[in-house]
Amino acid sequence: MADPLSDVISLLRPHAPYSKLAEGSGPFRVRRDDVAEVFYCMQLFGRIRLELDGKSPFVLNAGDFVLIPAASAFTVSSVDPPAPPNLRSRPVLGDDGIFRIGTADGPAEVQQLIGHCRFGSPDADLLVSLLPDMVVVSGQDRLTALATLVRDEARADRPAGDVVLEHLLQVLLIEAFRSTTQTGATPGLLRGLADARIGPTLRAIHAAPQNPWTVHGLANEAGLSRSAFFTRFNRIVGVAPIGYLLHWRMTLAKHMLQAGQNDIGDIANTIGYGSTSAFSTAFTRHVGTSPTRYAKTVAAA
Incomplete structure (x- = not known):
């Protein structure tokens, strides 16, 4: 798990x-x-x-x-x-x-x-x-x-x-x-993991970030309706479900690019993008620079 x-x-x-x-x-x-x-x-x-x-x-x-x-x-x-x-x-x-x-x-x-x-x-x-x-x-x-x-x-x-x-x-x-026993005060990861419905969805995302997750699919993991899940996830974790998924995928991509041990195609497959171009577009939109340029920047730092 x-x-x-x-x-x-x-x-x-x-x-x-x-x-x-x-x-x-x-x-x-x-x-x-x-x-x-x-x-x-x-x-x-x-x-x-x-x-x-x-x-x-x-x-x-x-x-x-x-x-x-x-x-x-x-x-x-x-x-x-x-x-x-x-x-x-x-x-x-x-x-x-x-x-x-x-x-x-x-x-x-x-x-x-x-x-x-x-x-x-x-x-x-x-x-x-x-x-x-x-x-x-x-x-x-x-x-x-x-x-x-x-x-x-x-x-x-x-x-x-x-x-x-x-x-x-x-x-x-x-x-x-x-x-800590005070995880309920602040929205975030710990509060999400402690929640009986949201915890399984967070673990599912981390176990398989490459899956083509949708709000409906994550709601099924939580055993909730789509609207109830979306509201509960946002309230407890502090971000929307697909927003969390995107942030986590891009975080993994950044670390793989920083390590320099994977080409862009491998990274795209690892985090759930069907093509290099789709990954490059999403990465550029999220980070503000292309994966290739990001890799060169961190290598020169």
């Missing part, structure tokens, strides 16, 4: 991670406005208040994990004691490699592992749009272990470290997404 979540995560190609340990005591508030990548935080002990722009603030307790696939700006502050409204703190790197926030002396009252990573996919924005905008998971020891492995591997200089990190990050992302 096809696993659309694994497909999406593997095509995102997470890489170049950065992670750090941060400790704090006393009142503190740190503001970040320069984040343009995946952000995750594992709260190791104590409590912190996390506020993402445009969202209600919430408290991370010991053992909580938060993952934001497309972070922009956020504020982290102390809970015990609360930070004064105008306080601005600056993390200071200690000799032990740990960043200190708030009061410099005395034992730490909170500690968290914070990490960032980037996606190498040429369709990262589209793929990220299929994922929840935020995931919060509590009490999952597996996530703690994975986050620690990512940190250790990122700091070590071992053979094949980049390959190991990419796979660790893939596992971390998958584990975080499948551990």
